[in-house]
Amino acid sequence: MKTIHLNASNLTYWTNQSTPNVMALGFFDGVHHGHKKVIQTAANIANEKNVALTVMSFFPHPKTVLSKTGEQPFHYLMPLSKKASILESLGVDTFYVVTFDKDFLSLLPEQFVSKYLLDMNVVHVVAGFDFSYGYRGTGHIDRLRRDAKNKIDVTKVDKVDFGGKKISSTWIRELISHGKMDKLSKILGRYYETEVQWNGKYLQLSPYYMLPASGYYKVILSKKNKLQEETEVFIPESDNGIYLLKNTKHQFFFKEKCKITWIRQMSMAHTLHSTNASII
Numbered sequence: 001m002k003t004i005h006l007n008a009s010n011l012t013y014w015t016n017q018s019t020p021n022v023m024a025l026g027f028f029d030g031v032h033h034g035h036k037k038v039i040q041t042a043a044n045i046a047n048e049k050n051v052a053l054t055v056m057s058f059f060p061h062p063k064t065v066l067s068k069t070g071e072q073p074f075h076y077l078m079p080l081s082k083k084a085s086i087l088e089s090l091g092v093d094t095f096y097v098v099t100f101d102k103d104f105l106s107l108l109p110e111q112f113v114s115k116y117l118l119d120m121n122v123v124h125v126v127a128g129f130d131f132s133y134g135y136r137g138t139g140h141i142d143r144l145r146r147d148a149k150n151k152i153d154v155t156k157v158d159k160v161d162f163g164g165k166k167i168s169s170t171w172i173r174e175l176i177s178h179g180k181m182d183k184l185s186k187i188l189g190r191y192y193e194t195e196v197q198w199n200g201k202y203l204q205l206s207p208y209y210m211l212p213a214s215g216y217y218k219v220i221l222s223k224k225n226k227l228q229e230e231t232e233v234f235i236p237e238s239d240n241g242i243y244l245l246k247n248t249k250h251q252f253f254f255k256e257k258c259k260i261t262w263i264r265q266m267s268m269a270h271t272l273h274s275t276n277a278s279i280i
């Protein structure tokens, strides 16, 4: 899979390189069940039409560009590299990441469709029932065919829900911020995973991952998907560290980057209980 970072200055070059394709549209943070349905629907159509499968996403997240100063910081669920590897596993041929800046967000819906979809050889767009685009988000999937002057077919994917509630990246962020990792795994379809690195004192979260709420967690530590150990970690309220508890066997995890798979929160304690655990 090819990842292409698009912006106003290289757009013409990449539109000239493009071939007919079916495109899934959206930010896709976390790549949850709803996102997968959108991408798999696009994959089936690309297969039927015998053209390439592409995904167009944006970076940074629109909310970070549009939010007013002083608001809460935005937490990504995963970095672009992780999103790209999941998209590749879903059969995507090209992953376009458009720089979401003030000029781009000011494009009118029909300008976006003309410059970024029609010129990019998109023959069919697939997006969810709530996808929006263009200045102030006024473009909606229902008007995309009209904006494309009937030159692009459109498939709208119905809402994927869990217990009647729309599965969304926002809901997943809320669950992580409350430490509800077991419920989250049902919504995401897998456990939440983050990359971490030992800094001599604690495991430090790599950028663009989200740190769960403070407390004790059952986790799986793994390195290169081979070496695995189920253990416990503690996140205090006072800093952003992930502290290993003394019973961790594989101290050699520490030197390199490793993965934490978050299974469940065991207790919500904000400070370390000195009686039952201590930090290595």
Ligand SMILES: Cc1cc2nc3c(=O)[nH]c(=O)nc-3n(C[C@H](O)[C@H](O)[C@H](O)COP(=O)(O)O)c2cc1C
Pocket (backbone or CB within 6 Å): 025, 026, 027, 028, 062, 066, 104, 105, 106, 107, 108, 112, 130, 131, 132, 133, 134, 135, 136, 137
């Ligand atoms: C060309 C373009 C311009 C946009 N301008 C705005 C904007 O002015 N205000 C806004 O809230 N969102 C804007 N958006 C963001 C969309 O509303 C939406 O969040 C984004 O396309 C990602 O879709 P998704 O959230 O359904 O994945 C724009 C999107 C595009 C593609």
Ligand SMILES: Nc1ncnc2c1ncn2[C@@H]1O[C@H](COP(=O)(O)OP(=O)(O)OP(=O)(O)O)[C@@H](O)[C@H]1O
Pocket (backbone or CB within 6 Å): 025, 026, 027, 028, 029, 033, 034, 035, 037, 038, 126, 127, 128, 129, 130, 131, 157, 158, 159, 160, 161, 166, 167, 168, 169, 170, 171
């Ligand atoms: N639960 C869902 N069912 C069907 N389509 C979905 C669902 N969630 C998102 N989509 C679609 O997937 C694409 C990416 O959506 P987006 O990144 O906005 O996800 P989201 O989970 O709604 O995020 P956020 O909570 O940050 O708004 C869009 O086309 C959107 O319409």
